Amino acid sequence: MYDQAQRLRQMFSTGRIDNRPKPSIRVMAVTSGKGGVGKSNFSLNFALALTSMGKKVVVLDADVGFANIDVLIGKSPGRTLADLILRRVSIWDILELGPLGIHYIAGGSGLQDLLSLKQDQVDYLVDELEELQGFADYLIIDTGAGLTEGTLRFILSADDIITVCTPEPTAITDAYALIKLVVKHNPAAHIQLVVNRVTSAAEGKQVADKLVLVTNQFLHVQLQTLGYVFDDPKVSKAVKEQVPFYLQYPDSAASRSIDQLAKKHLNLNVGINHGDSGIRSFLSRMTHVFRN
Ligand SMILES: Nc1ncnc2c1ncn2[C@@H]1O[C@H](COP(=O)(O)OP(=O)(O)OP(=O)(O)O)[C@@H](O)[C@H]1O
Numbered sequence: 200m201y202d203q204a205q206r207l208r209q210m211f212s213t214g215r216i217d218n219r220p221k222p223s224i225r226v227m228a229v230t231s232g233k234g235g236v237g238k239s240n241f242s243l244n245f246a247l248a249l250t251s252m253g254k255k256v257v258v259l260d261a262d263v264g265f266a267n268i269d270v271l272i273g274k275s276p277g278r279t280l281a282d283l284i285l286r287r288v289s290i291w292d293i294l295e296l297g298p299l300g301i302h303y304i305a306g307g308s309g310l311q312d313l314l315s316l317k318q319d320q321v322d323y324l325v326d327e328l329e330e331l332q333g334f335a336d337y338l339i340i341d342t343g344a345g346l347t348e349g350t351l352r353f354i355l356s357a358d359d360i361i362t363v364c365t366p367e368p369t370a371i372t373d374a375y376a377l378i379k380l381v382v383k384h385n386p387a388a389h390i391q392l393v394v395n396r397v398t399s400a401a402e403g404k405q406v407a408d409k410l411v412l413v414t415n416q417f418l419h420v421q422l423q424t425l426g427y428v429f430d431d432p433k434v435s436k437a438v439k440e441q442v443p444f445y446l447q448y449p450d451s452a453a454s455r456s457i458d459q460l461a462k463k464h465l466n467l468n469v470g471i472n473h474g475d476s477g478i479r480s481f482l483s484r485m486t487h488v489f490r491n
């Protein structure tokens with residue numbers, strides 16, 4: 200947790216004291232149709248890979264009820280976004296420091312009430328989240344299982360939507376259903392696919408090609424394949440050890456896959472689907488998505 204002195208150091212180190220324009224933060228929502236396909240593990244380890252490649256990353260655990268990121272890194276739950284909204288603590292009070300210098304925010308039950316916030320609460324939330332602008336390059340949102348209205352809001356408001364699926368037929372059909380819903384609300388959505396738990400590169404390619412084809416044919420959307428992650432017993436082992444697999448088993452097949460995905464993501468000249476990025480536009484989209 201941050202004290203006042205830390206906050207001041209932060210302000211100096213991020214140039215918040217002067218009036219230089221702050222670079223935009225890229226907001227990525229990690230989502231899936233079917234639950235349990237590996238979103239939280241992907242979000243955390245992908246964040247670590249981006250960090251090791253020089254990016255500054257904040258992970259927002261938007262999984263209401265289950266503090267996944269806390270558990271995956273073996274920390275006890277701290278303050279959440281609910282504390283920020285309801286008790287007016289600052290963003291620096293709820294921002295937790297994780298391994299390798301990543302930061303994370305626990306969503307907590309506050310996210311559930313996102314739709315019923317009063318205007319002054321929304322204003323406060325926007326102001327506080329905007330502090331992250333210039334502090335980080337990426338805000339990676341790990342969305343929870345199941346498509347609640349709140350989750351859909353996060354997904355539709357993000358600059359990039361990463362859809363995770365596995366080679367199981369149910370995960371593929373659920374991914375298709377999710378993409379269909381996203382495209383219905385935003386035909387220009389920028390969606391990237393990650394096939395998790397593949398047993399071979401050929402299997403990963405086959406699943407991705409299939410989804411790219413059907414979504415193109417029936418939904419007229421150009422899905423981008425980010426890549427695949429190998430099914431690897433080290434993932435489950437690391438989960439039990441409460442250390443991210445990317446750190447605990449850096450030479451494992453899963454970690455190497457994550458490295459490749461992060462490199463590909465950084466190399467891709469990915470367009471931004473809203474024409475504008477950054478926290479304020481993200482939040483403004485969040486508050487408008489369901490009004491029209
Ligand atoms: N690449 C992988 N190889 C092997 N096992 C994996 C892999 N990815 C995920 N798993 C297994 O799947 C479990 C669920 O992963 P995770 O919690 O990341 O899924 P999730 O999509 O976030 O779930 P939820 O929908 O409940 O939030 C992990 O605990 C791990 O055992």
Ligand SMILES: [Mg+2]
Pocket residue numbers: 238239240262267341342343344
């Ligand atoms: Mg999860």
